[in-house]
Amino acid sequence: MSGQIRYPIEKVGVVITEEVDVMYVPPYTWHAPRWWGHGPSCRLAMNGFPYISHLFDVD
Numbered sequence: 001m002s003g004q005i006r007y008p009i010e011k012v013g014v015v016i017t018e019e020v021d022v023m024y025v026p027p028y029t030w031h032a033p034r035w036w037g038h039g040p041s042c043r044l045a046m047n048g049f050p051y052i053s054h055l056f057d058v059d
Helices: none
Strands: 005-009 011-016 034-036
Touching: none
Parallel strands: none
Antiparallel strands: 005 011, 005 034
């Protein structure tokens, strides 16, 4: 990964991550990662909870 990512996280505040950081956001917590700093940024997003914070049609 490269660059920096800015994470505003509910009840935590803003966290700026670097290339080697691993960011964990607790389940059901609002967050909105975006690139930050000078130059390009790249992240790998993984979700261990496939049905959290996603919109689905209600039957």
